[in-house]
Amino acid sequence: MARTSLLAALVLAGATTVAAQQPPARPAPTPPPPAPAPGSAGIYKNNAELSAVLKRAIAAISGDTASASIANTDQYRINVVYRPTPGAAIAHPGNTELHYILEGSGTIVTGGTIVRPPAGSSARTTIANGEAHPMTKGDVIVVPAGSAHWYRDVEAPITYLEVRFVAPAQTK
Numbered sequence: 001m002a003r004t005s006l007l008a009a010l011v012l013a014g015a016t017t018v019a020a021q022q023p024p025a026r027p028a029p030t031p032p033p034p035a036p037a038p039g040s041a042g043i044y045k046n047n048a049e050l051s052a053v054l055k056r057a058i059a060a061i062s063g064d065t066a067s068a069s070i071a072n073t074d075q076y077r078i079n080v081v082y083r084p085t086p087g088a089a090i091a092h093p094g095n096t097e098l099h100y101i102l103e104g105s106g107t108i109v110t111g112g113t114i115v116r117p118p119a120g121s122s123a124r125t126t127i128a129n130g131e132a133h134p135m136t137k138g139d140v141i142v143v144p145a146g147s148a149h150w151y152r153d154v155e156a157p158i159t160y161l162e163v164r165f166v167a168p169a170q171t172k
Contacts, residue, residue, distance in 0.1 A: 089150035104158035
């Protein structure tokens, strides 16, 4: 009996040591807050606030695009995006996007099929058989949920208001 108790104690001590050596678990990401309730005052940001948050994002740029969060909830994400160079093709399942061009010009390609470069290539992801749309200040484009989109050309750095919202379920 004593031998069984000693073995159990050693196993328990070993399990405690192994558990103590495990790295701490990462905290779960904080879910976005709920969207303002119907009938509420909503979310207001003035031009000075938008400009300041964008300037901070551009100063901290770590890549080819800066994005400044304006309002992110469980129903939508609103950002100001600064894109000085072309990007890579992407699609967002479940989210429709609206881009309103504030400054700059370029070409966005939408629809079609995303084409990934071969492994090890420095080429960007592109789109085959999409529609090209020249974009300048004041233009707007709505990209349906799951549709490919790609800023293929940037003639002058583009700054745009991006509104990404949950696409309602399709009913038949």
